[in-house]
Amino acid sequence: MRICILGASGLVGRAMLSLLETQPWLTADPVLLTSARSAGQEISFRGRALVCREVGPDSFDGLQLALFSAGGGTSLRWAPVARDAGCLVVDNSSAWRMDPDSPLVVPEINGHLVGRGPGIIANPNCSTIQIVMAVAPLDAAFGVRECHVTTLQAVSGAGQAAVQELERQSRQYPDHGPGDVFPRPMAFNALPAIGRQTGDGAYEEESKVLHEMRRILARGEDLHVTCTATRVPVMTGHSAAVRLVCEKPVDPREAAWVLAAFPGLVVTTDPYDYHTAREAAGTNEVYVGRIRRDPGTARGLLLWVVADNLRKGAAWNAVQIAQTAAAAASGAAPGA
Structure with a gap:
């Protein structure tokens, strides 16, 4: 070929x-x-x-x-x-x-x-891929009805110029002046704005997660998705804090077993264990950790999901x- x-x-x-x-x-x-x-x-x-x-x-x-x-x-x-x-x-x-x-x-x-x-x-989209990799097996097993996400996204997702801007601002902090790539200083900061404004209070990245996740899972408006997408001063590796609400009560241990059986996932079953973006950089897998029950509902599950945005993303x-x-x-x- x-x-x-x-x-x-x-x-x-x-x-x-x-x-x-x-x-x-x-x-x-x-x-x-x-x-x-x-x-x-x-x-x-x-x-x-x-x-x-x-x-x-x-x-x-x-x-x-x-x-x-x-x-x-x-x-x-x-x-x-x-x-x-x-x-x-x-x-x-x-x-x-x-x-x-x-x-x-x-x-x-x-x-x-x-x-x-x-x-x-x-x-x-890079964030959608890693999130939906964790959601798909849980949807098949428990019927996911809601997915609420906050992403922490690396600057490499915005290209080489973004990486260079973070490097320059980090060296020159706090007197680095304005940048060309990000709307506000990126070094030692977090920006809740990725992509253009969509007119409904969201930014483009947040809209991508909503619509792409539904399409990949062959779902419609019955799957309620919210996302707040943030850019953080990390070179490579996106992270996401995910809250799911399912059709029925979910045992976190059973959820971990379901996730561990899914190809491409690396799962930590200890609710206090996790991977970081730095550890995920340079690998092809999606890492799922901090698996625990939502204290507000037996049908809720909380996850931490990490992947290299340039590779699996x-x-x-x-x-x-x-x-x-x-x-x-x-x-x-x-x-x-």
């Missing part, structure tokens, strides 16, 4: 390339596509230097799979071109997530939606989708 990465020079694009190095189904070097500004950069892959090329109308000819991580505008322009050239596009932007013809996929939950032919598959989920598509094309089981 011949593939490309559009946005190969970015944080997520480089993470995709690193993860693809160990994929046995990928036997040919991927084509690295970027904007004109980044064209000519060299990036290592399996010990060889690959040169980034400027994306153009013929870039996708002869390819079967395209991984996109270059922003919504770029995706809206080039994903149809890649699809029409015969590619299955896995897009990491928000451009196609609510498109009814583009499945929104977390492979452990709804990987059966991945087809083998040309089309566009949307990679969910973006690059690894996309590579898993690619892996599933490659298996479908060859007739093998995913991961074989």
Whole structure:
């Protein structure tokens, strides 16, 4: 299978390339596509230097799979071109997530939606992925009716410029002056504002968690979701405090067993144990801890959920989708 990465020079694009190095189904070097500004950069892959090329109308000819991580505008322009050239596009932007013809996929939950032919598959939002990974098995076991979330999101989710801004502000604190990426100083701070204002009191990131979670779980307004999304001065790794209300009483020990049996989760059963964003950085799993009953209701459950936003929150989920598509094309089981 011949593939490309559009946005190969970015944080997520480089993470995709690193993860693809160990994929046995990928036997040919991927084509690295970027904007004109980044064209000519060299990036290592399996010990060889690959040169980034400027994306153009013929870039996708002869390819079967395209991984996109270059922003919504770029995706809206080039994903149809890649699809029409015969590619299955896995897009990491928000451009196609609510498109009814583009499945929104977390492979452990709804990987059966991945087809083998040309089309566009949307990679969910980074925070949504890790939260829904914890919610899905509990929904299947206990029937989740409410999900209330507060996220603590790393600056790498806003790109390389955001990482550099936090580094600069941390070095120069408290006299760092205004930044270009965040609306207020990010160093030693917490900002409850991610994305644009949606007009109903929410910010865009909070709306994404609501609508994407419902779509991934094939639920509607019967699943009540609220989210307060915050940006914190962490380089890599999103965290989330999650409160669930289920149809029936939930024993935290039974909930931990259900979670531990679900692929891709690492679970701590001690209600006082947990993982941190720093510990999750550089790994592909989603970590669930602090599992305990809501003191206000026997149907309530409290969780702490952590994952690397660049890996399972973006690059690894996309590579898993690619892996599933490659298996479908060859007739093998995913991961074989």
